[in-house]
Amino acid sequence: MDQRGYGRTTSLDDGLPFDKVDLTQYTMTNLVRDLVCLVYKLDYTQVRCIIGHDFGGMSSAMAALMRPDIFLSTVQMSHPYKPPPPPAFGSDPVKKPVDIQAELAALDPPLKHYKYYNSTPPAASHWDSPSQGLETYLRGYFHLKSGDWAGNANTRPLTSWSGEALRDMPQYYIMPLNETFPEVIQSNMANEDVYKTELWLTPQDLQVYVSEWSRTGFQGALNWYRAQTQSTPQSAKDLFLYAAAWGGRGLRGRGKRRERLLAREDFGGGRGALGAAREAWGSDCGIE
Numbered sequence: 001m002d003q004r005g006y007g008r009t010t011s012l013d014d015g016l017p018f019d020k021v022d023l024t025q026y027t028m029t030n031l032v033r034d035l036v037c038l039v040y041k042l043d044y045t046q047v048r049c050i051i052g053h054d055f056g057g058m059s060s061a062m063a064a065l066m067r068p069d070i071f072l073s074t075v076q077m078s079h080p081y082k083p084p085p086p087p088a089f090g091s092d093p094v095k096k097p098v099d100i101q102a103e104l105a106a107l108d109p110p111l112k113h114y115k116y117y118n119s120t121p122p123a124a125s126h127w128d129s130p131s132q133g134l135e136t137y138l139r140g141y142f143h144l145k146s147g148d149w150a151g152n153a154n155t156r157p158l159t160s161w162s163g164e165a166l167r168d169m170p171q172y173y174i175m176p177l178n179e180t181f182p183e184v185i186q187s188n189m190a191n192e193d194v195y196k197t198e199l200w201l202t203p204q205d206l207q208v209y210v211s212e213w214s215r216t217g218f219q220g221a222l223n224w225y226r227a228q229t230q231s232t233p234q235s236a237k238d239l240f241l242y243a244a245a246w247g248g249r250g251l252r253g254r255g256k257r258r259e260r261l262l263a264r265e266d267f268g269g270g271r272g273a274l275g276a277a278r279e280a281w282g283s284d285c286g287i288e
Contacts, residue, residue, distance in 0.1 A: 011220065013220075026223050139197065142197055
């Protein structure tokens with residue numbers, strides 16, 4: 001399926017300037033709602049297993065986590081399972097998040113994380129118009145992310161979430177601070193056999209991607225990075241929605257006063273978490 005922002009999906013935000021895009025459309029609850037609607041449109045009410053690759057791995061994990069009554073099991077490919085962040089428990093201090101961009105930028109040479117780069121205003125224009133041409137760019141990108149690139153043979157588990165630990169990751173993840181993504185791909189492909197990947201990605205198959213991305217541009221897809229790297233009121237609602245509606249002890253178990261605050265402040269006017277859950281997970285595609 002085409003995830004919203006990709007391929008043949010459409011949005012009221014299509015063509016809007018970067019700062020006018022409604023990022024609330026790119027939350028995990030909306031993503032799961034799309035999957036629920038798809039299942040029902042195909043005349044099913046349950047899925048024995050949902051399988052996702054790369055960002056689809058996150059999609060399949062969240063689908064099974066939020067709607068285990070529909071998605072009975074899940075498989076993630078090329079993407080580790082990332083559980084939802086827990087709120088601080090009781091009187092435990094809130095952990096200060098790591099400013100990974102600042103840590104990477106302070107290194108010598110200075111670096112940056114690709115997710116944060118993809119969240120910036122010029123990133124989509126870089127992807128849309130790479131100097132090497134879109135076909136060469138995508139061929140190089142797929143090559144570097146595959147087993148055909150020798151640089152991927154040196155991967156190992158990270159020791160920590162820190163700039164120092166991330167600095168040796170491939171440049172398609174941890175980029176030179178002042179380079180664009182197409183520049184990173186071009187420099188890493190300088191001595192590579194560009195035809196090696198044709199064994200599993202034929203020129204004809206690659207043209208499908210080239211023609212679609214030429215038609216749509218990349219901003220819709222990159223909005224998912226923006227939604228992940230920016231802390232917005234809606235992303236907080238997504239967390240509280242899951243914690244209150246499904247969390248067992250969760251926020252609900254911390255006392256009635258907390259639940260009343262949650263309903264009033266985060267979901268508006270007393271609908272509460274369960275009412276918001278119903279809206280977010282199916283009401284607009286006819287699910288009761």
